[in-house]
Amino acid sequence: MEYVLETKNINKHFYKPKDFHVLKDISFGVKVGEFASIMGKSGSGKSTLLYILSTMDTDYTGELYLNHELVTGRSHQELSRIRNKHIGFVFQFHYLLSEFSVLENVMLPAKKLNEKSHADIKRDAMQKLEMLHIDYLAQQRASRISGGEKQRVAIARALINNPIILMGDEPTGNLDSQNSDNVFNIFKRLKEEEGLSLLVVTHDEDFAQRTDRIIQMEDGRIIS
């Protein structure tokens, strides 16, 4: 089986205010081209797990593999590069820089990666915006577009370095049903047309039901 992401026995504790075993022996994988969702009650550990999977949190035991390579134990600098190059992340809030244009926002992670010329990055960013049907917003300031548009720009930005997996933490949490549907359809299209792998934490039952697989969490464990 070809996995883009795999974990082996991930455990995590929070020690303040008292010892709390938040993630218990999490072992699972996301297959290449799979669109998986994570559901579970508030407090079951979904966000905590996603922050480990996205390499933002390194305070755990167990192993994390991306493209079959062990990521656990790498230096802060290496992780920052792995994250920027291989993982796209979409949050509930868009985190766009409001004073920058839409195009500049999308270009930023590629600028940081520093592997391509300015012209190439600009061309790639325009292509992502076209793919999401928001290329007409390229020169607009990020502060001046709607919530649904901002989330689509955030998706374009998450895709600029052609990640191997796109992760989302409640990416439709701030959107109305029409815009949530838009985001779902974009994700579905990325899977079907680009072969992208996706892993999305959501409270939206409707959204989760339409993904390939629901990973159900309860009290820090995966129960199904």
Ligand SMILES: Nc1ncnc2c1ncn2[C@@H]1O[C@H](COP(=O)(O)OP(=O)(O)OP(=O)(O)O)[C@@H](O)[C@H]1O
């Ligand atoms: N920094 C922290 N210190 C101590 N406990 C924490 C910390 N962060 C989270 N927790 C606790 O860990 C548990 C899991 O939190 P987490 O945010 O992963 O849950 P979740 O399933 O994503 O919840 P929600 O659906 O509400 O976002 C919760 O009980 C939370 O209170």
